[in-house]
Amino acid sequence: MYGAALAAAGLVCAFTNRHDTPSQKQKVTTVHQRPTQNPLLKRGEYLVMTMGCGDCHSPKKMTPQGPAPDMDRLLSGYNSNEPLGSFDKNMVKTGQWVLFNGQNTAFIGPWGVSFAANLTPDATGIGSWSLAQFTKAMRQGKAKGLDNNRPLLPPMPWPNYTHMTDDDMKAVFAYLKSLKPVANTVPAPMPPAP
Template sequence: MKKLYYLIAICIGAGIGFLVGGSQAPLAAKGKSATKVIQSTPTYGGFKSQIAYGEHLVWISGCHDCHTPKKMTAEGFELDSTRLLSGHPAKLPAPDVNRAEVEQKGQVVTETLTAWVGPWGISYAANLTSDKTGIGNWQEKNFITSMRKGKYKGIESARSLLPPMPWPMYQNMTDEELKAIFAYLKSTKPIANVVPSPKPPVSPAPGK
């Protein structure tokens, strides 16, 4: 009988030792894995590179609608492929219109769709190419500030961006999207084009 009790005690002790030992190993493993730093790999929206993703975003976000000069064809306006994203042509004069009347009643654009007249005055589409007359000297943080806060050249103390720039919509883009767009713009063909400065309105804004 004593031998029987002795064998039962040995079995119980071995069982407890197994449970305790077996439960400690996974805990130790978990503790070890918790210290690892998981590196996330950028997905770039499923595109092969950040620049390719940025190019896609530029095309679908309507950037060419204002920042690329247009030319008239038998089928209407089309993008001037020799001046992509170069902004309002430096030598193209402002629209020849009755500004006071336009500013009070609505807005008008040039034939290149790069200059706009409205209650804010005259605004010109900026040069977004990698040239120094475009965004060649910009830093990524400038571009993000420009899109997030609507500031000229991404400078906090600068004037606000003028219509029709839809930055209130673009500010909802993710950091990844904005960084991809900037990376693409910095990779574009540099086109030297000094865009004219905007002009203030000639009459008080409507309602004032």
């Protein structure tokens, strides 16, 4: 009985002595996502998050816990306003190295330079895409889901998604179309250095 009363008193003290404003040391950066009640969008959000789409398609910002997705530019791809930066072409020419930029949205390898696409519903992203185009891109590795277009370039792991169910493909597409549009024209890939 005495132990329970002591524990209760400790809890009361802890709650009454807490500060409403956390100290600078205690502040934590949280990722805010808008909640959705639509089961299709919830499924799509779950798939996009677990498949790691944002690992490459979301620009990062530095936080006290390290790099985190920039939620203002969620899934908007390589930031076209930032310079690519220089690199030693000989490092990737032989195929021994692959380089990623600090945002993890630009990739340099023996295929050249590829950039993470804008997956938001803006016109510079997938705004004009149909579900059929999205499905073709994901299952056949065709850029913009167009038959006569180039293949999707590394490191896009499109072969991993070839066996997604039609329902899961619809859910991912619906979720991406529900995001905040971000105007960001991602550069075209660059061919390998001679």
